């Protein structure tokens with residue numbers, strides 16, 4: 001194991017947990033020492049627990065097969081075996097919030113994919129390329145929780161990952177209003193086609209809670225750290241419609257934007273192509289080399305062709321043109337279980353380690 005950090009995956013048997021397991025199989029900085037899920041799975045080997053529901057296209061990594069799955073609520077026992085945990089569980093918000101806090105209070109940092117703590121003022125919602133500086137709020141959070149090293153950091157909802165990065169690259173032009181319609185994959189609900197027959201030959205115009213998250217979370221990401229809190233930005237005003245479509249992976253968005261200082265089309269493309277993450281992020285093992293890519297072809301990005309751009313960690317855009325009502329419209333795409341979930345979680349953890357927030361116990 002060398003000097004790798006020991007990590008647990010809480011929710012290891014689910015769609016996102018399986019992604020975490022695959023991404024961490026040969027990770028240079030992190031070694032999985034605990035796999036945990038509900039009481040239904042605990043006590044089984046990981047192979048037994050996922051045998052009829054392995055959802056990845058690659059096979060179940062050998063190294064996890066014989067690991068015995070733990071009950072996610074055996075917090076103390078798990079905390080004795082890890083330096084930090086990734087958390088991706090399907091529980092109600094109240095229970096999830098309490099469980100994540102319990103790990104933090106047992107001096108075990110939590111890098112979470114769940115939404116339960118995203119609205120807490122001293123919990124950073126990280127896209128390291130954009131708002132890595134929000135990690136500084138962790139010091140205030142530790143004071144509130146009474147911890148020395150335990151804290152919670154979260155990654156944002158998968159639905160916003162496609163449109164927040166390209167809009168962020170245009171902040172100097174002061175975006176005022178954004179309309180985004182997202183076309184979201186079924187893996188976003190933790191499902192495959194076998195588990196979601198209602199989506200075949202169909203489009204479902206409702207994803208519970210998704211529009212609220214899609215409209216509010218970007219404002220926290222663009223917010224400021226002040227007086228031990230993250231104060232949300234007031235602008236741009238965002239309205240969304242989130243729609244489930246029959247694809248396995250990849251959330252695509254059709255986006256319309258008005259600016260205070262309207263840029264030219266060339267200025268927008270230049271801002272996207274020249275966007276560079278801070279050096280500390282670029283050097284992380286999971287960071288995309290080029291975060292944003294613009295396609296000039298009229299029929300790109302396409303979910304099936306482009307979701308794996310930069311190992312599923314980059315964002316692709318296309319179809320930028322002027323609009324009759326808004327200044328511009330464009331299409332953008334991100335991989336929901338990679339950049340939008342486990343990959344984004346791993347990148348955030350790498351960033352937190354590089355900043356000294358994640359250390360060996």
Ligand code: NAP
Pocket residue numbers: 010011012013014015016017036037038039040041042072073088089090091113114115157158187188189190191336337340341
């Ligand atoms: P999922 O496939 O339904 O997996 C849920 C996981 O939670 C399983 O490991 C399950 O264990 C565990 N679990 C369920 N009830 C539990 C309980 N009472 N106690 C402890 N563990 C319990 O869900 P998912 O799609 O991976 O999503 C997990 C979380 O990530 C959710 O909060 C979701 O909103 C968020 N997220 C998902 C995506 C995505 O693209 N899918 C993107 C961003 C964020 P068992 O197998 O033992 O039941």
